[in-house]
Amino acid sequence: MTSWSLRQAQRRDVGELLVLEEAQFPEPWTRGMLLDEILNTTTRRYTVAVEQKKIVGYLGVMFVMDELHVNTIATLPGHESRGIATSLMDDAWNDALARGIKRATLEVATSNTRAQKFYYRYGFKPVGVRKNYYERTREDALILWADLPVALSDSASVLSEEQPI
Numbered sequence: 001m002t003s004w005s006l007r008q009a010q011r012r013d014v015g016e017l018l019v020l021e022e023a024q025f026p027e028p029w030t031r032g033m034l035l036d037e038i039l040n041t042t043t044r045r046y047t048v049a050v051e052q053k054k055i056v057g058y059l060g061v062m063f064v065m066d067e068l069h070v071n072t073i074a075t076l077p078g079h080e081s082r083g084i085a086t087s088l089m090d091d092a093w094n095d096a097l098a099r100g101i102k103r104a105t106l107e108v109a110t111s112n113t114r115a116q117k118f119y120y121r122y123g124f125k126p127v128g129v130r131k132n133y134y135e136r137t138r139e140d141a142l143i144l145w146a147d148l149p150v151a152l153s154d155s156a157s158v159l160s161e162e163q164p165i
């Protein structure tokens with residue numbers, strides 16, 4: 001049984017998201033970058049997983065035409081392998097299907113095999129490499145694409161400001 005709920009990210013979440021970014025990424029986003037992303041609800045969809053009033057994971061996606069771009073996903077250290085990222089991705093995936101999105105893409109560091117394994121479960125496949133994609137580490141990124149042929153679940157979720165989903 002899951003003990004967290006999902007809701008839309010809000011301005012007040014930025015402090016916690018900064019901590020998560022710094023814990024999980026070699027090139028963490030800044031407060032300004034996070035705010036720009038979260039507040040752009042026209043093309044972005046940022047979701048947080050909340051457990052006992054604490055953010056334990058988050059996912060940010062971007063919609064471009066009939067494509068979904070996964071901008072970021074992270075689970076708070078100590079809470080991995082519980083299905084938190086899976087619940088966030090399933091939720092975005094279902095929303096994408098409801099919007100008629102046909103394909104999804106993302107970049108992932110070549111060394112990040114854990115995240116790659118996670119993405120491959122959604123049908124993502126590597127189609128190319130962006131050389132030196134990450135500024136600080138100079139690491140290459142794999143470019144992954146997936147088709148969204150079938151719904152994972154029949155019910156598409158509707159995000160609201162406060163209501164758990």
Ligand SMILES: CC(C)(COP(=O)(O)OP(=O)(O)OC[C@H]1O[C@@H](n2cnc3c(N)ncnc32)[C@H](O)[C@@H]1OP(=O)(O)O)[C@@H](O)C(=O)NCCC(=O)NCCS
Pocket residue numbers: 024025057072073074075076079080081082083084085086087107108109112114115117118
């Ligand atoms: C990649 C990442 C987001 C995965 O998050 P997570 O919450 O641990 O992912 P999940 O728990 O949903 O799934 C991961 C594993 O847990 C397993 N799992 C899922 N639900 C589970 C449950 N209830 N109990 C035990 N294991 C479970 C899954 O099968 C999966 O196993 P696998 O990796 O061997 O296939 C996380 O490791 C992370 O934050 N990494 C750093 C940031 C990062 O690299 N982001 C991606 C950038 S491109």
